[in-house]
Amino acid sequence: MSDYQAALQPTKTLSRTLLSDQIYDVLIDAIAAGRLEPGQRLVESEIARQLSVSQAPVREALKRLAHGGMVLQLPRRGSFVATIDEKTARRTYQLRALLEDHAAREFCSYADDTAVEKLAGVLTEMRAAAAADDLRQVIEQDINFHRTVWESTGNDLLARMWPLVEGSLRAVTTVSNRIYFGSLSEIAETHQPLIDSLHGNDPDVAGPLFREHVTVVWHRVDAAAAGGKAARSTRKSGS
Numbered sequence: 001m002s003d004y005q006a007a008l009q010p011t012k013t014l015s016r017t018l019l020s021d022q023i024y025d026v027l028i029d030a031i032a033a034g035r036l037e038p039g040q041r042l043v044e045s046e047i048a049r050q051l052s053v054s055q056a057p058v059r060e061a062l063k064r065l066a067h068g069g070m071v072l073q074l075p076r077r078g079s080f081v082a083t084i085d086e087k088t089a090r091r092t093y094q095l096r097a098l099l100e101d102h103a104a105r106e107f108c109s110y111a112d113d114t115a116v117e118k119l120a121g122v123l124t125e126m127r128a129a130a131a132a133d134d135l136r137q138v139i140e141q142d143i144n145f146h147r148t149v150w151e152s153t154g155n156d157l158l159a160r161m162w163p164l165v166e167g168s169l170r171a172v173t174t175v176s177n178r179i180y181f182g183s184l185s186e187i188a189e190t191h192q193p194l195i196d197s198l199h200g201n202d203p204d205v206a207g208p209l210f211r212e213h214v215t216v217v218w219h220r221v222d223a224a225a226a227g228g229k230a231a232r233s234t235r236k237s238g239s
Contacts, residue, residue, distance in 0.1 A: 007035035008050050019053060020060035026051065027061055031070055031081055032136045038083040042071065069167030090218065092168040097214040104210035105203035106153035115152040116199050119145060123191050130184035138184045139173055145191055
């Protein structure tokens with residue numbers, strides 16, 4: 001049986017319209033749900049056979065996933081589901097925390113009520129996705145939320161930097177959201193205080209709150225790692 005037979009299950013027959021986009025959706029769903037695991041090789045011909053399509057749209061979908069940081073493409077070796085090592089993940093969170101703080105402060109200085117209302121709409125969509133246990137849509141709306149903040153600051157440099165941050169964000173949150181939060185609804189609700197802080201229009205409140213929002217995941221990673229080390233130490237002491 002093909003490795004992809006169970007992993008790749010499109011919810012409907014793929015049409016010819018934007019075929020690579022549909023394959024992208026199927027693959028990212030499989031990665032987000034853990035059916036395609038970090039480090040697993042992605043063979044174009046096998047994926048194409050499983051989805052009954054040619055290899056060209058599969059190749060385009062894999063390139064898009066690679067651009068977003070979800071897939072690693074190596075010359076003469078092929079494509080693999082990306083893995084994020086602890087050092088890279090930590091640096092990603094540290095840098096993003098600083099930038100989120102800055103973006104929130106600039107939002108308070110330049111954005112208007114329309115931007116805050118747009119964020120409230122994004123949160124509504126995120127809550128709906130969480131209620132449906134749709135991890136991929138929760139991630140999409142989470143990214144949409146923070147992208148909207150950055151793009152509403154009036155700072156062109158922040159807007160241009162966002163695509164660089166987004167790739168790492170997708171790769172890390174796809175793995176971390178299921179592991180370090182009790183539910184998808186918990187993830188969604190962490191965004192309400194952010195909206196409240198922006199609505200209050202106080203950069204000295206919003207900035208630190210956005211920074212803490214980013215680092216809370218890493219605090220949970222550290223706590224889990226410390227717990228694992230303590231458990232291993234206990235087992236060794238008892239042996």
